[in-house]
Amino acid sequence: MQSWIEISEKRLVENLRAVQALAGGEDDLGRPEGVETLGVIKANAYGHDAVKVALILAGAGVRWLGVSDVQEGARVRRAVQGVAPVEHRLTPGMAAQEMRLLVMGGLEAEDCRQVVEEDLTPVIWTVAHVEMLERAAEATGKPVRVHLEIDSGMCRQGVDVAGVGEVARRLEGSRWVSCEGVMSHLAAAEVAGSEQTRRQQERFARALQVVAAEGIRPVWLHLAASSAVDEGGTMAWMREQARNLGARVMIRPGVALYGYCVPIASGVLRPQLRPVLTWKTRVIGVREIDAGESVGYGGTFTAASRMRLALLPVGYADGLRRAASSGVGNGWVMIQGRRAAVVGRVSMNLTTVDITAIEGVEVGSEVVLLGPGVTADDHARWDGTISYEILCGIRAKRP
Numbered sequence: 040m041q042s043w044i045e046i047s048e049k050r051l052v053e054n055l056r057a058v059q060a061l062a063g064g065e066d067d068l069g070r071p072e073g074v075e076t077l078g079v080i081k082a083n084a085y086g087h088d089a090v091k092v093a094l095i096l097a098g099a100g101v102r103w104l105g106v107s108d109v110q111e112g113a114r115v116r117r118a119v120q121g122v123a124p125v126e127h128r129l130t131p132g133m134a135a136q137e138m139r140l141l142v143m144g145g146l147e148a149e150d151c152r153q154v155v156e157e158d159l160t161p162v163i164w165t166v167a168h169v170e171m172l173e174r175a176a177e178a179t180g181k182p183v184r185v186h187l188e189i190d191s192g193m194c195r196q197g198v199d200v201a202g203v204g205e206v207a208r209r210l211e212g213s214r215w216v217s218c219e220g221v222m223s224h225l226a227a228a229e230v231a232g233s234e235q236t237r238r239q240q241e242r243f244a245r246a247l248q249v250v251a252a253e254g255i256r257p258v259w260l261h262l263a264a265s266s267a268v269d270e271g272g273t274m275a276w277m278r279e280q281a282r283n284l285g286a287r288v289m290i291r292p293g294v295a296l297y298g299y300c301v302p303i304a305s306g307v308l309r310p311q312l313r314p315v316l317t318w319k320t321r322v323i324g325v326r327e328i329d330a331g332e333s334v335g336y337g338g339t340f341t342a343a344s345r346m347r348l349a350l351l352p353v354g355y356a357d358g359l360r361r362a363a364s365s366g367v368g369n370g371w372v373m374i375q376g377r378r379a380a381v382v383g384r385v386s387m388n389l390t391t392v393d394i395t396a397i398e399g400v401e402v403g404s405e406v407v408l409l410g411p412g413v414t415a416d417d418h419a420r421w422d423g424t425i426s427y428e429i430l431c432g433i434r435a436k437r438p
């Protein structure tokens with residue numbers, strides 16, 4: 040085993056509660072007031088293991104999960120089968136509902152059969168999507184509920200305001216496919232009061248009017264990922280939209296559940312969140328080198344004095360970024376609670392770190408590659424990227 044990850048169930052649930060409390064406060068039953076949480080577990084739960092995270096979130100009362108595609112949806116469906124989400128912590132007697140899985144990353148014709156069979160809920164935005172789902176639903180005799188995505192300005196997924204009427208009409212007239220939710224996604228939610236967000240809200244509101252005019256009464260409206268919940272303004276706006284349409288608000292937090300978020304001027308989440316994942320390995324070799332020796336490919340590091348090095352069985356093939364190399368991002372790992380700097384270049388499967396100042400490190404000593412003392416934000420900074428990319432790029436043994 041080269042490296043493995045550990046997941047803190049406690050922290051995951053604490054992060055979930057922090058997001059829920061911020062999204063809507065709580066009603067007198069302790070539920071976030073009218074706001075439903077869809078836990079985003081796409082990309083194998085940002086590297087945390089989608090099945091493990093799904094089971095923890097279900098146990099914490101989350102009834103909706105968002106997956107990347109039908110394959111991931113099917114895998115999670117099998118894992119949660121028979122595990123009814125528990126009632127929310129203060130609502131004994133509330134009927135346990137089936138776990139709902141929203142497939143967020145597009146829909147292809149060959150996916151439709153599995154959507155119906157595994158009881159998945161796809162995000163759709165074209166007439167072709169409706170028609171191919173209809174065929175699959177009719178063939179199996181099981182109706183399908185979908186969420187309609189509006190492109191409010193990201194120019195990625197979704198139907199734009201001009202096209203929404205046609206798709207809504209087709210949905211409204213369908214015997215087999217019904218529109219349960221209407222959603223959009225913000226491009227710059229982390230910028231408080233941004234012009235981009237204002238423009239997207241305005242377009243989303245217009246699309247909602249068109250949908251309503253076509254006779255569709257969605258149960259759910261959703262727009263907010265972690266940053267939009269944290270930013271503050273969007274949630275109040277969403278509640279107002281939902282009130283006007285007689286719908287309910289859903290939030291779609293991902294990264295915040297895992298303990299990270301983008302710093303936002305008006306944000307309050309960051310200090311409340313704690314990372315859920317720890318990535319570990321063990322030392323596989325220890326050596327001393329003399330001053331003047333150079334380390335690793337290219338000999339980019341030369342020892343100025345005698346030093347002790349530990350060899351780790353992890354490299355960029357495992358997701359430890361090459362930019363952690365000394366002289367580039369100057370990354371480090373944690374051993375016995377102390378920083379051990381990367382020395383020379385991170386190679387494909389091996390990395391060397393400086394343990395000169397850390398006593399008692401030997402073959403088999405545990406090493407924290409990412410966790411307390413070295414966060415995904417640190418890794419991201421070394422490589423000029425974001426915590427999301429670091430987390431979902433980790434290739435390690437899952438719990």
Ligand SMILES: *Cc1c(COP(=O)(O)O)cnc(C)c1O
Nearest residue numbers: 079224264265291292293294295
């Ligand atoms: C990934 C994603 C989310 C979650 O985003 P975070 O920033 O991780 O909270 C929500 N909605 C959609 C459509 C997404 O693609």
